[in-house]
Amino acid sequence: MRVRFWGTRGSIPVALTSADIRHKIEQALTLAIARGVDSPQKLQNFIEHDLGFSISHTYGGHSPCVQLETGRAEYLVCDMGSGVRAFGNSIMSRRDDGPPPVINVIMSHVHWDHIMGFPFFAPAYVPGARIRIHGCHDVLEQAFRLQQSAPCFPVDFSRLAADIEFVQLKAGASYDVAGFKVMPKLQRHTGDSYGYRFERDGKIVVYSTDSEHKLEDPGETRGFAEFFRNADLVIFDAMYSLLDAVSVKEDWGHSSNIVGVEMAQMANVKHLCLFHHEPAFDDDRIESVLNETIRFEKLTRTGQTLKITAAYDGMEIEL
Amino acid sequence: MKKMDIRNKTYGDVLVLSPEGRIDHANSEEFRQSLNPLVERCSAKGERLVLDLAGVDYVSSAGLRCFMLAEKQAKSQGGTIVVAAMQPVVNEIFEISRFTLVFETFATVRDALAKVSPAALKAYDAA
Numbered sequence: 001m002r003v004r005f006w007g008t009r010g011s012i013p014v015a016l017t018s019a020d021i022r023h024k025i026e027q028a029l030t031l032a033i034a035r036g037v038d039s040p041q042k043l044q045n046f047i048e049h050d051l052g053f054s055i056s057h058t059y060g061g062h063s064p065c066v067q068l069e070t071g072r073a074e075y076l077v078c079d080m081g082s083g084v085r086a087f088g089n090s091i092m093s094r095r096d097d098g099p100p101p102v103i104n105v106i107m108s109h110v111h112w113d114h115i116m117g118f119p120f121f122a123p124a125y126v127p128g129a130r131i132r133i134h135g136c137h138d139v140l141e142q143a144f145r146l147q148q149s150a151p152c153f154p155v156d157f158s159r160l161a162a163d164i165e166f167v168q169l170k171a172g173a174s175y176d177v178a179g180f181k182v183m184p185k186l187q188r189h190t191g192d193s194y195g196y197r198f199e200r201d202g203k204i205v206v207y208s209t210d211s212e213h214k215l216e217d218p219g220e221t222r223g224f225a226e227f228f229r230n231a232d233l234v235i236f237d238a239m240y241s242l243l244d245a246v247s248v249k250e251d252w253g254h255s256s257n258i259v260g261v262e263m264a265q266m267a268n269v270k271h272l273c274l275f276h277h278e279p280a281f282d283d284d285r286i287e288s289v290l291n292e293t294i295r296f297e298k299l300t301r302t303g304q305t306l307k308i309t310a311a312y313d314g315m316e317i318e319l
Numbered sequence: 320m321k322k323m324d325i326r327n328k329t330y331g332d333v334l335v336l337s338p339e340g341r342i343d344h345a346n347s348e349e350f351r352q353s354l355n356p357l358v359e360r361c362s363a364k365g366e367r368l369v370l371d372l373a374g375v376d377y378v379s380s381a382g383l384r385c386f387m388l389a390e391k392q393a394k395s396q397g398g399t400i401v402v403a404a405m406q407p408v409v410n411e412i413f414e415i416s417r418f419t420l421v422f423e424t425f426a427t428v429r430d431a432l433a434k435v436s437p438a439a440l441k442a443y444d445a446a
Contacts, residue, residue: 215384262380
């Protein structure tokens, strides 16, 4: 099973600025001078092995969109943040003379950062394409129609050429979607959000974004630990520091890296992927949060090693 | 709810609290219940408070939340809480969770008293 990240930023898309790129170049060249890089061969080695991710890459700026490869002709994707535009273009670039694409969408909730890419999702404009949008909110269809209504967008939802269907799910139930067993769970977030546990071929992926975990309720914590139990991968909303999550940003509906590690350890998770990055954080800051989270896991480890990564646009995880 | 024993001692106008062991999801509520009445004594006109964490070998997010609630309560009463004598692991957890941005920390209880209250330091040294 392969998981591909098309959008990893929370709340609002962000882009690197000219100043950000200049900063990366300065950092890279300063390091290169210090390491005595003076030949093309040394340069390649330097880029591959010596430059940190936050200098040589970027975590990216699209809002949430995560694809789970189905092993079939149809597609499965979680959320339609701005990252779904590139996902749609990828589908279109692979099209041949075969039947129009079938795309299954699983929605955590309908806040703007999770639906904003849909008006730019090319398959929505393809006659015969089938788009099935699954979610637990009764305002699911309303939200998608609303964001494309005048005066907010020039193309009304009714003019989309694809065959678009909205599928109502219920938390606590189990569904078969594109060959996956899919289980939704209610999460704490303004207007509610839902996490999803996906199971297929003995592999388990949990997509749990926009979810605040209240620490004073051990029962709730245990419930989520069961939801995460033995997952190969948990994609976790780690937008805030623990300090912010329990002080100034309490009840803002997001969680922290610390709580992510604790819950993953409780649930015997193999891989925790930090997700829904704070838009105010630059690449250096996200890398620093990742390194601190890895350190925290090491400090608190009692059983198996928990792998920890920070999601970036374009990242692929093979399970 | 059962309460957790928190050793406490007064030096001048400073109350030094010395919890022990782990403060985690299993006992954080007991810790909070024990801490509450002690924090009530912390105000502008009352005592300052030093959390002596020398005997604490682990604090989970639930334990850190208790510290945050205590700090909010003390602040609303015009009081101050500082943290002293953290073991290296707890110190790192404070840093990673950014709690060092809220709590002033000191290597020893004596260092904390020296900053918080000269009278308390004098009482501590005399003890």
